Structures are given as C-alpha cells and as structure tokens.
Amino acid sequence: MTPVLCLFSIMLMPLAAAGLALIHQGLGRSRSAAHAMLATLCALGISAIVFVLFGFSWAGFAGGAAHSFTAGGVHWDWLGAAPFFPNGLSIDPSDPAGLTKSLTLCLEMLAAGLAATVPLSGGSDRWRLAPICLASAVLAGFIFPLFAHWVWGAGWLAQLSANFGIPGFVDPGGAAVIQVVGGLMAVSVVWIIGPRRGKFAEDGMPLAIPGHNIVQVLFGCLLALVGWIGLDSAASILFYGAGPQQVVWIVINAMLSASAGCLAAIVVTRARYRKPDASIAANGWIAGLVAGSAACAFVSPVAAIDIGLVAGLLITYMIEIAELRLRADDPGGAVSVHAGAGLWGLLAVGLFGHFSDGNRAGHMLAQLIGVAALLGFMLPLIYGANLLLNRIVPYRVDGDGDWQGMDIRELGAGAYPEFVVHADEFVPR
C-alpha cells in the first residue's frame, strides 16, 4: 500500500460531496436553494460524527474484530465488532494494522457523508431539515456500516471465495457501498414523501419544474469528477491493493466513463428533443462516474467508455420512465443516477473486468449476489427504517411550505433576497 497517495486521494473526496450538493440545489427550485445547501452540510456533519463515534465499530476493517455466526456449515461474518469511539489509530508505517485502520476510518467517514447526500436530491423541495438529520444519522450509524463491512471490512460478500469457492464481490470505487445504498435511500424517500405539489396534473401527466441554476449544476459535475477520482483511487488502494501504476488507469477510466455518460445523454436528448438537455447531460456525467467507479481498477479504458455510454443511455430513459410511468418525483435524478447506474456498474464488472484468476463467470455470479443483497436485504431494511423515522418525525413539509419554499418555511429567509418574488409559476394555489 502507498499510504501517502491513499491519504492524498482521500483528501479529494469532499469535492464529490460539494459537486453533488451544487447539482441537487441547482436542479431544485430557487425558493429551496439555501435549504438544499444547508441540508448537505447537516448531512455531512451528522454522518461524520455518528460514523466516527458508532458506525466505524460496525463497519470494521479487514483483520479487525467481527460478529459472525455459523449456518449451513458456513461462517457468516456479518458485522464489525470494534469498540465504539475508535482507538489504536496510527499513522506509523511500521504499524500496518494501525495505519490501515486509520485510513479506513478516514475514507469511510467521508464515504458515509457522500452516501447521506445522495437522497437529498430525491427529496429536494419538500424534505424537512430535522428528518434529514435523523435519516443521515441512521444511515451513517448503521445502514452504511453494515454494507461497508460486508464488502470492505472482510464481511461475507468479500469472503465468497473462502466460503463458496467463487471470487469475492468487488467494489473498488464504492458504487455499491456508497452510490447504490444512497440511491436506495433516495428511492425510499421519494416513495414516502411523494411528489411535489403541482408536479403531476389531474390526468397524471408530469409537468416540468426546471432547475433554477444549470450553471451550478454543470460546475458541480466538474467538482464531482475530482472527488470521484479521489474516491476511486483511495478505495482501490486501501481495499484492493492497487499500486501507483493502477491509479493512473483509475484516473483515466473515471474521466472516460464520465465523458461517455455525458455524451450519450447529449446525443440521446438531441435525437429525441432536437436540442441537448443540459440537466440530463449532467446526470449522464454523474451516472458515468457512478457506473465507472464499480469497475475502475479492473477494466481497460475502452471498457470504461462502454460502461459510461450504457450508463448515460440508461439514465436518460430511467428518468423518463420514473416520471411518466411510475409517477416518481425525483428532482435531481438520484434514483436513476445513483441506484440505476450503480447497479449497472456492478454488473459491468462481471462483463468487462480483467482479473488475474480468469474466472469471469465466477466474478459475474459474485456481482449478481451483491446486487441481490442490495435489492433483497438493503432495500427493505432502508425502506423500513425510513417508514419508521417518518412516523417519529414526519418527513414532508406541510402544504403551505410546499409552495412557499423550504427557505422561507424552514430557514426564515430566501437564498436570493434581492430577487423579485414572482407569483407561483408552476404550482396552482
């Protein structure tokens, strides 16, 4: 392991959260812009505190203590068992266990925050601040650590090789641990709080509620690229032993998959609507990053382009299907971009990955089992937790707040006080 390169890569990760924050506030309405940015800060702050104090104990790290049980003659390592309030941290290269633990804590603390920012995009313009804080705490305190342990903490998904003779599930850039888990959280939030008022007409047709600042959205894409390069590199070095040469490929692959995703979205929207759609192109860029992060350390640059192209195509149609057919109001496209593209990326590892063991079928099976665990175990867990939290602290702002905007309703002041307040253009009173 190269600790300095790993630490440097980890230090780039907050830019991914900054990028996502700009994207989701830019795709929301101007009357909720300050609320969206504050919600991001709250989600990041609370998830960092909760993860460091409690979550890291359950996430664990390779070689650390873990809860396990034996069933069917198989040893199931399912949850970390390190003490609360981490200790034994070290940055001394002569203490590899302490160094690994310290870097893992640092990376996963930021990763938990990134996962907590994903659902904000789905709940834009109507998800209240208090439940956002509560949901972020639950995500960082238990949900994220559980799956992070399975994949990055030598849990049962990482140990498929020892237990079942097939290669372990791989996720070198956090596509499953961060993006799909965050995306499933977004699905649950979108289901529970329902669409914004005025999003759907009486006959069920969705009405366009355009984002208020597309320049910030596109700038957010550039920031996210830097953050994603850091995330992909750091996780690959720390959990899969990538060396400096491999990191070069990871950087190239991240750029290529993002570019391919963006271009695919531009071409499809140009072909279908006569002009390229900037917000869908931005979503294509992020979808390329998300899908590419699943396979960043194991694919060639050509495969990274293929993965990005499919991700860009996929989200263009997924966003439309979610609105037109499923009546889901996801202002930032979090469900399609993070859950949809993330799942595609995980499968793409099996299709395009180059592994030294040459067992492509085994890797594909391992990735399918990871996807089954995400949909079959994590989704009901996340959905159930959100239903429960919604009972305790109602997620949705009241009817007045819906058209008034989250800034005035929850913060008492708008993000752009000098702007003239127009009569509501989109929501019938």
Next chain:
Amino acid sequence: MRLVGCLLLLSGFVLSVVALVLLASLGQRFAFVGAGLGVEVLGVALLTRANTAIAKEQGR
C-alpha cells in the same frame, strides 16, 4: 401491498443465498441466483405500485 413487496424482496435474497450454500455447480447457482433476482424485481414492482397508489390517494 408494501409488506408483501418487502417480503418478496427478502425471499429473493434468501433464494440467492441458499442457492450458494446448497448448490455446487456454477450453472445451477446462476439459475437460482437469477430466479432470486427475478423475485426481487417483482418485489420492487409491487412496492412501486403500492407507493404510487398511496400518492394518488393523498392527491399529490
């Protein structure tokens, strides 16, 4: 309907994991894990329908 959807999701997961434990050949494992994923897709569809119906009932 939401409960049934969640139960379908869990059933699909259990099917996939049990296939790993009980079956040895790669082909059989693929078949059962694929079937498990199919059950999970049904669960997601049911959950989606249930939540769409709730949103319609609430007039949103």
